[in-house]
Amino acid sequence: MDDLYLGIDLGTSATKAVLVDGAGRVVARSSAAHSDSRTASPGRVDPGPWGRSLTEACAALGPRVAEVTAVLKRAKRTILVENNYTCQLGGIIREQTGISLDHEVPKYDGRPFSQEEIVEALTKVVETGEKRVFISHLSA
Numbered sequence: 001m002d003d004l005y006l007g008i009d010l011g012t013s014a015t016k017a018v019l020v021d022g023a024g025r026v027v028a029r030s031s032a033a034h035s036d037s038r039t040a041s042p043g044r045v046d047p048g049p050w051g052r053s054l055t056e057a058c059a060a061l062g063p064r065v066a067e068v069t070a071v072l073k074r075a076k077r078t079i080l081v082e083n084n085y086t087c088q089l090g091g092i093i094r095e096q097t098g099i100s101l102d103h104e105v106p107k108y109d110g111r112p113f114s115q116e117e118i119v120e121a122l123t124k125v126v127e128t129g130e131k132r133v134f135i136s137h138l139s140a
Contacts, residue, residue, distance in 0.1 A: 014053060032056035034049035034053035077125075108134075113135065
């Protein structure tokens, strides 16, 4: 089986999934809309719509779905990079697949990730084995 990389973007209105091979070519991509999850009550979020859209987006990858699970199961290391302090996507992945990710790299200042931040955080995870490495660069 070729090396595959799974990318998941849990956005405001949809979950997007993409499988990329070792050469960087997109093998499959999908998207599944989810309803506004902020309807639970003020200050509360219902993760149900996120879980359903995650399942739908991964299922829509077609015949490669079994490979997604296989990639996660045989991965030497899994790292979640998320713009959320609590890394909710990791919880949804665990809930839907039974697979817990090894490391978390959260950023929670609302700013987009820079390449430098991601490289620095991933390098720290690989070199130190830390479970949780925060990204918090304040420069624009």
